[in-house]
Amino acid sequence: MEPHNKIHKRRRAGLSSAAPYAYIAPSVLIILVILGIPLLNLIWYSFAKVSIVGQLQKWVGLSNYGYLFSKQFAQTLGRTGIWVVFGMAGMFVIGMILSLCLNKPMPGRGFLRAAVIVPWVIPHVFSATMWMWVFDSQNGLLNNILKALGLIDQSIGFFSVGTAMATVIWIRIWKGTPFIIMSMLSAMQAIPSELEEAAQLDGATGAKYFWKVMLPLLKPVLLMSGIILLAWSITTFDIIYVTTAGGPLGATEIISISIFNEAFVKHNLGRSSAIAIFTMIVVSFAGYFLMRKNMKGAD
C-alpha cells in the first residue's frame, strides 16, 4: 500500500494537470457553441434539401456537391481566382511602395501614416456605397471630372460587364492596402538600422538593398499578412454585394456571392452549404500549408 503522502502527492499532481483544462473550458465551450454547432449544421445541410428556414425536406446525398463540378461553378471559381490574385497583388505592390515611402523620414510623415489607415477603418458597406457614387456612369464624380477635363465625351461604364470586376478589385485594393502598410511598417521598424548601414557599406543600396536584405527579413510578415488577406479576399461579400450584387450577368459573382444567391435568392440552402464547406476547406488548407511553410522557414 502506498504511503499516504505519496497518494496525496499523486492527487495534487492530478489536480494540477487537470486545472489548465478547467481554466480553458469556458473558452472552449464558447467556441464549440458559436462555431461548432453552426458548422455541424452546415455539414448536415450540405447533404440535404433544406428550406430557407432550415427545415429538412429530404436527404440528397452528394448531389449538392455535384454542383461543384459544374461549368457554372468553375466559372465562379475562375472569377474568384481573378479577384483574389489581382486584389492581393494590388494590395501588396501598392502597400509595399507606400510602406517604403512612409518609412523614410519626411515632413508630415505622422499625419500621412494616419491618413493611409482611413480606408481600413471606414465600414465596408459605406466604402462600397461611396465608390458606387464615384463610379456611377450617370452622375458619378469620376465621370464628371473626366468630362469636365475634356478627356471623355461619353461616360465610362465602370460597372458594365467588361469593367465591373476591375472596378470592384480596385475598391478591394483601396480597402485592404492599409492593412499591408501597417504590417510592413511595423516589420520595417524592427529591422536594425545597423543592418542598413552595413549593407550600404557593402554597396547594397536602393533596389539591391530592398531585394537582398529587406525583403527576406519581411518575408515572415508578408506570409502571415498574405494568409490573412487570402482568407479575407475569398470570403469578401459586402463590397461586391453593395456595388454589383454579383452582376452584371454574373461578371462579379465570386464564391461568397454565389453562396448568398443560392441560399437567399434561389432558396437552395443545401447547395449553398456545400459551396460554403468547399470554401472553408480551401481556405483552411491554403492557410495550413502557408503557415507550415512559414514555420519551416523560421526554423
Added chain:
Amino acid sequence: MKKVVAILLCLTLLLTLFGCSGGSGGASTASPADSGSEAASPADSGAPASTDDSGDKITLKMLRLGSEEAFKPIFDPIVANFEQEHNNIDVDFSVMGWSEAATKLRLLAASEDLPDVTFINIINGYALAHEGYLKNLKPLFEADADLQADFPPSLIQAATFEEGLYWMPAAVGAFSMWYRKDLLEEAGLDPNSPPQTWEDVITYGKQITEKTGVPAFGFGAKSSSEETADFVYSLYSSYTGVPIWDPASRSFTIGQGNNRELFKQALEMMYGIVNESGIIPPNPSEYNCREFANSLYNKECAMIIDGVWAGKTFKEELDKGADSVIAATTFPAGPAGSNAIVGVDGWAMAESTKHPEEAWTLLKYLINEENQAAHSSQYGLLPMLNSMQGRPEFSNPHWAELTKQLETAVPRPQDYQISMVSLHVSDAFASYMLGRMTVDEAIDYMIDSVAAELE
C-alpha cells in the same frame, strides 16, 4: 488561493454564459441603406404580444416594410387613433427595410414570431403563404359584404394565391410611363399627346434626343433584377395579351399558340431601342428601368417606365396639378394592348397570431377609406378602393392615368419561387440586350433555367 480565485472566475464565466443563452427575439440591428434609403427597426423589437392576463389589454405587433422615415409619420397617427378607439388593444408598430424582409420575414415566420399584422409584398407573400405562415383571409373577406363591395375584383384576384386570399391589398401600382411635357414641347411634339405605343416611344425618342440633346428614354437592362423582370412581364403581356406565367402548371406560357413569336418580336424591338436607336443613356447594363425617376425630375431624360411609386420623387411637381411638367400615361402598348404588371402588396395576418379577431379588426382598420387614403396619398400609391374614387387627395391629373392602367394590368407570376423566376427572366433579357445571347437562346435559357430549379 490563486487557484481558488481562478476556479471561481471560470465558474462565474460559465454561469454568465448559460444565463445569457435563454433570451429570444433576435438581435436588434439597423439595416444598411437599401434602395429606399431607410433604417429599420426589427419586427421583434418592443414588447412581445402579451397574452390577456386579466381579460383586458393585449398587444398586437404590426410591421410595415419600407422606409421608417416614410412610414412612421403615416402610421403613427393611424395606430394612435386605433388604440384610442380600441382601449383593450396596444399596437407595437415597427418598420423593416425591404432588403431585410427577404430573409428576415421567413425566419420570423418559422420561429412563430411573425407580427400579428404584417405588410407583405409578392416576393415574400407567396412563399410565406405556401409554407402556411399566413392566415387565409378569404372566409373573413367573403363574410364582409361592405369590404367585398369596396375592393375591385381584379385586385383581389391578383392577391389570390393557391385558392386563398393571404393579404388584403393596400399598396397597388402598375407600371406606367412618366414623361416630361416640357421636353416634348422643346422637341416640337404635342406635350398633351404622349407616346402610346412602342413605335411612338421610338419615334418620339429619336426626335427628342435629336432636338434637345438629352437621352429621351431612361431605360436600363440590368441583370438579376426584379425590376427588369417586371418590365419583361409587362412587355410580354402587352404583346401576347396573356400573363407570362401559368400558376396552374407552374410554367411559362411562352410555348402556347403564337406567344413565342410575339415575345421574340417584343425582345427584338427592345434590342433595337437599347442598341440602335440612340435614345437611351449609356451603359444600360448598370441600371434597371426603375432607376431613372431622379433623371426625369432633373430633366436628364424625357420618358421613363415606372410605377405610381415614382411619383414620390416628383411629388412637388405633381402637386402643381395641370401645371406640372411631369405627367403620366399608360405603359406603351404592344399588339395586344397596354398590359403592364400590377403590384399588389398588402396587409396579412400571421397564422401564428394569438389574437386573430383583434388582428383582423386592426387589419380592417388599416384598409378603411380614411386610413387607406392617408397611406396612398402620402406614400404615392393608387387610390384602389372604390370608396376612394373622387377624393380630393387624388384630384391631380396623373392619378386618372395611373388608375386607368389598372383596367388592363396583369399579375406578376403567382408562384412562391417568383424570386428565382425573376432572376432568370432578367438575366436572359439582359444577356440578349447586351448581345451575349441571341433572342432564341435567351428565351430558351429563361425556360430551361426556371424549369431546372422549380421545386
